[in-house]
Amino acid sequence: MLSVTDLRVAYGQSEALHGLTFEVGQAEIVAVVGRNGMGKSTLMKSLMGLVPTRGGHVTFDGADITALPSHTRVARGLAYVPQGRMIFSTMTVQENIETGLFVRQRKAVPADIYTLFPVLQEMRGRYGGNLSGGQQQQLAIARALATEPKLLILDEPTEGIQPNIIQEMARTLRRIRDERNLSILCSEQVLSFALDIADRVLVIEGGRIVHQDRRADIDAELVARYLAV
Amino acid sequence: MGGYSLTDLVSIMAMQGFAGLILFSVFVLMALGLAIIFGQMGVINMAHGEFLILGAYMTYICSHVVQTYAPALFPVYFFAAVLLAFGASFLLGIVVEWLLIRHLYKRPLDTLLATWGLSLILQQIYRSIFGAREVGVELPPWMMGALQATDTIQIPINGLIVMGLTVIITIGVYLLIYRSRWGKQIRAVTGNRVMAGAVGIDTDRIDRYTFGIGCGIAGVAGAAFTMIGSTSPTAGQLYIVDTFLVVVFGGAASLLGTIASAFTISQARSTLEFFLSGSMAQVLVLLTVVGILMLRPQGLFTLKVRR
Numbered sequence: 068m069l070s071v072t073d074l075r076v077a078y079g080q081s082e083a084l085h086g087l088t089f090e091v092g093q094a095e096i097v098a099v100v101g102r103n104g105m106g107k108s109t110l111m112k113s114l115m116g117l118v119p120t121r122g123g124h125v126t127f128d129g130a131d132i133t134a135l136p137s138h139t140r141v142a143r144g145l146a147y148v149p150q151g152r153m154i155f156s157t158m159t160v161q162e163n164i165e166t167g168l169f170v171r172q173r174k175a176v177p178a179d180i181y182t183l184f185p186v187l188q189e190m191r192g193r194y195g196g197n198l199s200g201g202q203q204q205q206l207a208i209a210r211a212l213a214t215e216p217k218l219l220i221l222d223e224p225t226e227g228i229q230p231n232i233i234q235e236m237a238r239t240l241r242r243i244r245d246e247r248n249l250s251i252l253c254s255e256q257v258l259s260f261a262l263d264i265a266d267r268v269l270v271i272e273g274g275r276i277v278h279q280d281r282r283a284d285i286d287a288e289l290v291a292r293y294l295a296v
Numbered sequence: 297m298g299g300y301s302l303t304d305l306v307s308i309m310a311m312q313g314f315a316g317l318i319l320f321s322v323f324v325l326m327a328l329g330l331a332i333i334f335g336q337m338g339v340i341n342m343a344h345g346e347f348l349i350l351g352a353y354m355t356y357i358c359s360h361v362v363q364t365y366a367p368a369l370f371p372v373y374f375f376a377a378v379l380l381a382f383g384a385s386f387l388l389g390i391v392v393e394w395l396l397i398r399h400l401y402k403r404p405l406d407t408l409l410a411t412w413g414l415s416l417i418l419q420q421i422y423r424s425i426f427g428a429r430e431v432g433v434e435l436p437p438w439m440m441g442a443l444q445a446t447d448t449i450q451i452p453i454n455g456l457i458v459m460g461l462t463v464i465i466t467i468g469v470y471l472l473i474y475r476s477r478w479g480k481q482i483r484a485v486t487g488n489r490v491m492a493g494a495v496g497i498d499t500d501r502i503d504r505y506t507f508g509i510g511c512g513i514a515g516v517a518g519a520a521f522t523m524i525g526s527t528s529p530t531a532g533q534l535y536i537v538d539t540f541l542v543v544v545f546g547g548a549a550s551l552l553g554t555i556a557s558a559f560t561i562s563q564a565r566s567t568l569e570f571f572l573s574g575s576m577a578q579v580l581v582l583l584t585v586v587g588i589l590m591l592r593p594q595g596l597f598t599l600k601v602r603r
Contacts, residue, residue: 115494141496149494155487158480166484169477170496214496 068093068128068250069114069218075122076106076113083109085274086123091218096244096251098265100258102294106274107254108150111222114252115147116140128217141170146216150223152207156196160187163195163206167213179246180209183239201232205239212243219243221253225260237263258294262287307448308570316566318455318524321462322348323558325517326535327542328469329510331554334543336486336506339397339407343415344539345532347511350388350418351381351518352433352527353426359433371436378461378519385515390508397507398500415532422529430526458520465516470551472509482506545585547595557596561585 069091076084084106091097101107112118114125116137125133132140141147146167155163164176164187181188184205190198195206204224211219221240225233237260244251255261261268268285270278270293278293280286300308330344341347358377362370369376392414400407435454442450473479484492485502493499518527525531538561546557561581568577589595 117490117494136500137490137493138496138498141494147494149491153488153491155484155491157487158483162480162483165480166492166497167495169481174477210495 068095069252070126071114071123072126073123074110074113074120074125076109076118077121078109078118082121083274084113087271087274087276088123089269089276089279091250091252094244094248094250095267096240096253096265097267097269098261099252099254099269099271100256100261100290100294101254101271102256105271107271108222109274110271111147111149111220111252111254114140114220115145138170141214141216144215144217146211146214146219148204148207148211148219148221148224150226152200152203154195154198154203154206154210156194158195159192160195160198160206161191164209164213167210170214173213176213180212183212183243184209200227201229204228204236208239208243212247216249218250218252221251223254223256225255225257233257233260234263236260240264256294258287258291303448307446309567310445310449311451312567312570313563314451314455316563318452318458318520319566320559320562321458322517322521322524322535323539323542323562324462324466324555325513325520326539327546327554327558328466328551329513329517330539331543331546331551332469332473332482332513333507333510336482337397337401337503338404339401339507340404340411340540341510342408342412342536343392343418344411344511344514345534345536346415346418346422347385347389347514347532348518348521348535349422349527349529349532350385351515352522352531353422353431353518354381354384354515355519355522356426356431356433356527363434371438373436374439374457374519378516381515381519382512383515385518386508386512389511390504392511393504393507398503401503415536419529419532426529428529430528430531432526433522435523454523458523461516461520465513466551466555469513473551478505541582541585545589545595547597550595550597553595553597 071090072088074084074087075082087110099107099110109118113120116135120133123133124131127143127145130143132143155166161176164180168174168176186202187206187209190202195203198206224236228236240251241264243249253264262282262285265282267279267281268290269276270290272293278290326344326348330341333339333341355377358373358380362373396410396414397407400410439454439457442452445451473482481492481497481502484495484497485499489499542558542561543554545561546553564581564584565577568580
């Protein structure tokens with residue numbers, strides 16, 4: 068589904084990703100774990116076309132998308148839930164979700180999105196900026212789902228969220244995958260959450276993938292050592 | 297204010313108030329365009345006054361063409377002129393965005409310089425085509441008269457028409473931004489450009505048309521402007537500063553604020569101008585605005601939301 072080959076990304080002179088190669092399969096959940104500053108967010112942003120790629124290739128659904136602008140990537144089936152959620156704070160909850168509909172030329176918010184996040188239906192007239200962190204996270208996911216993605220990219224979804232809501236979110240993400248048969252690529256610092264949702268875990272360090280395992284045979288202690296500061 | 301009786305004063309206030317309303321209309325239309333463009337793209341369009349003048353010249357051309365070739369239609373030419381003014385400024389706006397502005401989005405200070413340069417170029421083009429002398433637009437007779445509201449108060453008909461036009465356009469802009477699908481995309485790009493792209497909105501396209509619409513509204517302001525001033529290549533310069541004042545005073549993010557501040561400033565100007573000289577009125581208004589902005593730097597109106 069998504070295939071990344073020797074991806075290099077640099078901010079000015081300093082290279083942040085030194086040639087990443089990995090794949091995400093159909094309906095697979097892949098978690099990218101690593102400490103702060105190891106390149107997780109840069110990877111997610113570059114997959115969305117938000118930072119320019121210096122080298123390598125990204126193919127999605129058989130087509131090369133390395134040089135496409137972000138809105139065309141969304142049209143191809145990528146959706147993005149950014150770190151810090153980036154809700155349109157001066158628009159209502161419903162309008163926030165509707166911003167994701169344009170790319171599919173749809174007009175009404177699909178009912179199943181509100182089924183997934185009932186709290187958003189209750190709050191649909193409120194400004195996005197006035198929601199709590201957890202509600203904003205749900206809104207960001209709902210907005211991404213409105214674009215009818217084939218691959219959902221989440222950047223640190225647990226950041227700033229209460230522990231009990233984190234567990235619920237893991238369940239929700241699995242449910243989204245099962246119901247919609249889409250793939251999920253998720254960057255994460257909380258190992259328990261990553262192990263909870265992922266079919267496969269990649270460990271990124273210093274802009275390189277240093278370890279990867281299927282969940283069944285993952286060595287949690289080894290991965291935890293990579294995450295330790 | 298010696299020498300005026302109370303009824304005189306009331307009449308003066310009312311009539312100057314109406315004169316102020318035409319100025320208000322031009323301010324609102326100019327400021328709407330400027331505020332939309334600044335709000336979405338962070339571009340301060342120094343050439344906005346020249347888009348106003350383009351609209352004014354279009355009205356001038358339209359009046360002459362209609363007078364010469366279709367005198368029967370002369371009574372209603374103004375409405376065609378408004379459309380023409382919008383269309384011309386809209387198209388020029390889109391071309392300018394495509395040629396110039398879009399290359400400078402990452403350098404906001406340079407857009408200031410570039411659009412200022414553009415305003416000089418446009419002024420010279422107007423001078424070459426239309427000449428440096430001021431031109432006036434002839435209005436059809438039915439628009440020239442005044443309604444006699446009371447013995448001492450006269451309300452000019454063209455003022456009422458301009459007001460009506462402004463109300464329609466303001467409502468139109470409101471509906472466009474807050475009720476239409478297009479407006480939702482504009483607000484998303486205004487709110488967070490990067491994220492708007494990442495939910496699938498083509499930000500380049502939205503930018504181009506928003507810039508065009510902002511300039512087009514300035515063109516309509518130009519058509520209205522022909523009724524209160526004479527058109528010359530540099531006349532736009534007189535309005536651009538006041539328009540900036542209106543936008544900043546109102547709070548750049550708020551449509552209501554723009555309208556309220558345009559109203560305050562134009563009415564204050566117009567009423568004071570009767571009693572003082574024009575430049576003293578200007579100075580007083582400016583000082584007051586500066587004073588208020590020191591107390592309330594974010595402008596009159598802001599949206600209460602966590603960002």
